Amino acid sequence: MSFTDEFRRESHIIYPPFSKMYFEKYFYRYIEKLYSEKKITQELYERYIPVFWTELQFLHQYIKHHLQSAIDKLSKGKSYFTVVQHDDGICLINMPNNVVVFGMGGVGDIPLPLTYDNKELFENYKNNTKTVFCSFVGSLTHPCRERMISVMNEPDVVLITTDIWTFRIETEKQELFLDTTSKSRFTLAPRGYGKTSFRMYEALCLNSIPVYIYDDEWLPYKEVLDWSKLAILVHIDDVDTLYNRLKEITDDQITEMLNYYHSVEHYFTYDGMCEYILNNNTII
16 A cells, blocks of 8 residues: 555654543554454455544644645545544545545544543542532533533532643543542533544543533434433533433433443444444445
8 A cells, every 4th residue: 555654653642641542543553453364355454544644633744745645546446444533534635535534523424432442540430429410520622611611500510620631631630530520420521622522431431421512413323322322412502401401310310321331332442443443334
């Protein structure tokens, strides 16, 4: 293929810093291993575009011309696929129509979960007693979040707004988020800069029900999962009724939702995401 290590440079910037690696890199290693073990066909392997888009877009703008040249050499008579985590999707180059983009942050052809691979991070928190009705710990990176704060300012709702989170998050902030979320029956997970939020999946890992507040929905796996059993879904236009809606949800309903999540949680692991991509009808 025309894609070399030049297009898989490591920026040494990881966001969120709780993550061990970007999914783009994990998927690259995953498919390389399958191919070396002859568990996937050469035809499928050669249709994958092995680029670490997020890290290139952090640090390597100068590579645009070389990357566009490589993309332009793709066969017009074949279909290809690639994966991207970045909230802006692929913005270094012009992608041709015969490439299917699996996107995590809110841009692409097929949604993937915006999650990360660090189960150990949640181990000491996930069984905490739920002493908080509802919470949000984060920054106000979108008008949806500002609107949510204005209507959810209730005595039993913990709202902690912080500075914009970067790839350097202080340990105290991390522990505050994990501790508060793990003790919450509901975790407010409004969209941020991108159409979704890591908080959706962090909440589930901490046995808290995520409340996804959106203006432009970005939900993965809708053809195989029932999202009404996984999360509370609220369009921003309906956020005024959210508090009362949450108050009506019973303990039994929460238990049912968490049980459903645990029955499908493999989809939200990096391995599960890799399997979903390679079995997707759009590329097989």
